[in-house]
Amino acid sequence: MKALELIGKGEEMHGRAYIKSDKEEASSIIKKLKENGFDHFVMLSCVDWIDNNEFELVYHLWSYEHKEHVMVSIILPRDNPSMSSMHELFPQIETYEREIHEMYGVDFEGNNRLTPFMLEGWHDMPPMRKDFDSKKFAEDVFDSIPEIKEEEDEGI
Amino acid sequence: MGLFDGDIMKYEDWNKISRIASRKSLWMVHFCTGCGAIELPPVMTSRYDMERFGMGPMATPRQADVLLITGYLTVKTLKRVVNVYEQMQSPKYVISFGSCPINGGMYWDSYNTVKRLDRYLPVDVYVGGCMPRPEGVMNAFLELMKLIDEGKARGWEKYQKYYEQYKRNQKMAFNFEREKDEGA
């Protein structure tokens, strides 16, 4: 695959190139890919591997030239995860970073728009983390809201 | 003295006439939440054509009679829905679609959807299903018209009567974090 040749490492996974990288190297890999035809940034996703105590950030890129999908994966520790922002390379990364900051609590250095994004008035743990107990939260918050007590109906 | 207290027409009779009139021209607010918005275009357009019941979409809540809650409601949307509902003029009716506003549906353990709509707004007609088909939606409209005719669609009166309780519940949902922090 073209991306694997370019970077010189990685493997093929379900028809996509999958490149494992680390924090420092990632931006140079993505830059190189961008300069060589992988100029469509598809998305940035995050996986919570709670058993290994790590987060995996996956940068998805697509090339119209080579018709190829490449995923660049970075492993971060679960405690105080932080990554450098790449919004200089692709401006739309800023929005994905905001989302992942809000949903997983990953910090992106250099992104100065990490303000509350989709959740309103949220003060708990980032809700997409696997140790966030959504069921308990829903029970605590929504089941505690009482029903409307009505008096006997007397007609209009 | 006057029209309403027996001189010309009895209050009950007047009420009945006004109900017959209002059930024949229900306008609904264009406010869609959740998945159910997808079922509305076929209901509104020529396939099922709800115009034939005198129903039509209305862009502003001030001129509308029916508020459709078309699916799950997040706390964030509930704030907007309450705003819209309170802008509507009485008599006004609420129809809730799908299982999400009844008991949470498939989002029963979600952190951000309100589970039971009737704790925040008075609901007149529920349509079950995930998502109800347009036939179900039409049926709900007919049911609502029947209830109006019989004088049983009285959610808006309930909202006025139990306003404090509704407000308390809405505030609890909006401020859950703050209350929790204060409680701790």
Ligand code: SF4
């Ligand atoms: S009841 Fe089903 S279709 Fe309707 S909003 Fe909920 S999940 Fe979506």
